[in-house]
Amino acid sequence: MLKDILPEKVFNGVSEIDQNLLNEIRLRNNRPIVVNVSGKNFYLNEYGVSTNPQDALKCDGGFINEIIRKVSNNSLYSINDQLINGYISYDGGIRIGVAGEIVSEHNEISTVKNINSLNIRIPHIVKNCSLNCYPLIVQNGQVNSTLIISSPGAGKTTFLRDLTMQISKRNLSVNILVADERGEISGGNNLVLGDNVDVYLNSTKQYAFENGIRSLKPDVIVTDEINLENDLEVIENALTCGVKVIATIHAKNIFDLKLKKNFSNILNNQMFTRFVVLNSNCGPGTVEGIYNQNLNCIYC
Amino acid sequence: MKIFLILVICISIFYLGVCFSKYYKKKLIFFNNLLNFCEILESQIQFKKITINQIIVENLNLFDFEFKQFLNEYYLKNNYNYSCMFLNSNENLIVKNFFKSLGKFDVKGEINNLKNQQNLLKIKQAEINDKNNKIGVLGTKLGSLCAILVFIILI
Known part of the structure; x- marks a missing residue:
């Protein structure tokens, strides 16, 4: 799933992380990419995670645009209602939180432009986790x-x-x-x-x-x-x-x-x-x- | 043997004429398909808000071979270098610009864009239709006439 939406460089880094432990990928424009693994935040580099911001992958505007393009399947209108509510749902229960510049028309939000932050949340199926209750x-x-x-x-x-x-x-x-x-x-x-x-x-x-x-x-x-x-x-x-x-x-x-x-x-x-x-x-x-x-x- | 050769030459000339007229007919069919596709996009985007890929996959069988192949290669397989052999560079550019303009707006913007694009495509379609009526039909006639002429001269 992530391969379909992430830019190649980002996916290469993410694929080095144990997918069962990966919770979030945070992309902020011109900032290092941060991943949440087992509840802890790390920088993402091409070889996996790092604690050093110097060798972290930096998110440029192109990354965010590419993800939006891929998630919407080149059809922005199909996700615009979700964008207005600040998120995009993707296959497999992946939810992408979005922050950017709000565009309003007649006091109603019509879209979000210049998107500068994405929070990709990866769902996990933990079988029988509710069984005790x-x-x-x-x-x-x-x-x-x-x-x-x-x-x-x-x-x-x-x-x-x-x-x-x-x-x-x-x-x-x-x-x-x-x-x-x-x-x-x-x-x-x-x-x-x-x-x-x-x-x-x-x-x-x-x-x-x-x-x-x-x-x-x-x-x-x-x-x-x-x-x-x-x-x-x-x-x-x-x-x-x-x-x-x-x-x-x-x-x-x-x-x-x-x-x-x-x-x-x-x-x-x-x-x-x-x-x-x-x-x-x-x-x-x-x-x-x-x-x-x-x-x-x-x-x- | 001589008659056989003459026949082959005549048939070839006739075939060339047919191909010439088919060239324009293909262009016309392609642009007709493109305009049909615009209408399908318009209704499906307004009604279902599904992605362009989904609309193409659901409606692929409604189109003729060349347009179907173009949709498949250019849009579904993202082969942006793909061009139609029977369209000239200007026509290929118009078609590619149309596809590049898709999917960049909300529903209202998308419909407005489609309407604008449709107007441009209709102008091109009328131009091709005109050429097809003038030159395309002439191709078959000219091919038949030349074939008969060559037959009379050579026999």
């Missing part, structure tokens, strides 16, 4: 509505993807709908999540929840990175329709989560009955604790 999330064939909590890069999506696979594998009668806003959970629909999984790719949560419930009759809806200000209503609506929701949210721990606006609504209405907190202390996806609807720790 599975018996606490699915009990007697009933799925608990679950909120997965962690700071960015701590393995939320990897955990969510595996949990979806586990539920699908073990409960054929549970229909799962994946509202995959950025193509990360389903790897751009390239990953097989299970025989009873439907995927709404690149759609908003609102569209996927409302139309999914109406037309696909899911038992569980899985979605990534919810926003307590905008998404609460659709989640509440799904729960009142009898659909369970498994979602992820950015927060360092349960205490940080409590500080978030609208979180009291979640607690008071007992919208989620399980809270899984992840950290990256022993590598991404380490389970710090599982809490019930009263925020009592049931697995620490």
